[in-house]
Amino acid sequence: MYRGSMVALITPMREDGSLDENSLRNLVDFHVAQGTDAIVAVGTTGESATLDEDEHCRVIRQVVEFADRRIPVIAGTGANSTSEAIILTRCASEAGADACLLVTPYYNKPTQEGLFLHFKAVADAVEIPQILYNVPGRTACDMRPETVQRLAPIENIVGIKEATGDLARVSLLRELCGEDFALYSGDDATAREFMLLGGHGVISVTANVAPRLMHEMSLAALQGDSDRASAIDSRLQGLHHSLFLESNPIPVKWVMTEMGLAPKGIRLPLTWLSEAAQPAVRDAMRQAGVS
16 A cells, blocks of 8 residues: 555646656656656646647656666556556556556446446556545546446455545545555645545645655654644645646646746646736745745
């Protein structure tokens, strides 16, 4: 079971949209040095929706290579096609990833039975540990806790990233799925409370920008130190909110460029952060003490 602050890593790109391998290597080293507890490669923040299959697999292989077992690597391998999700998950397994993160199929709005059969099919096809990912605000599909309960007994389905922001789901999922089923927040703004309520960690956008603070906040929350977790999190609240002023990963990629950690590159239909949003994001960076 992975615990703590797991960064939903950006995929660095040049201005022409091509992948920047050197920046990716540097980002992996940066997170190892800053104490990030795990790297999630090619998730939503990693622009999985605009990488083709070959690029997707290549980035996973590179992150695994650059991490060199210094830090766990969880590969984003979800898709709205079950067969594609199996291909990507198999690719991640062959690349040596430690686990996979699979988002609920987006756009086609499967039923709860369809979700159960989709995730069961991927788990049956590839033995690697798999973490479910529920983010209805982006997928138009909410995987209900009762469906997660049906999936939890499958041996290699080991947890869920719950990004609804509904803190009541922490205790409900714990009751339905048992103590050994990992619960991860996918909502930075409520991650502290999520962990204090019994969650095991957060898969974080903010951790791209302030990895040390996210690690320390998560550690305090997991130890039940509410006061310390709250004190650290108060510095991060501006980032938690401003990094979503425009669609993720637009703001976080802008910040990473401002910090000199990535080139100015993002793929259409996503665009560079608007000038109108930049002052609020810059204020949040100052509040967190990052630049």
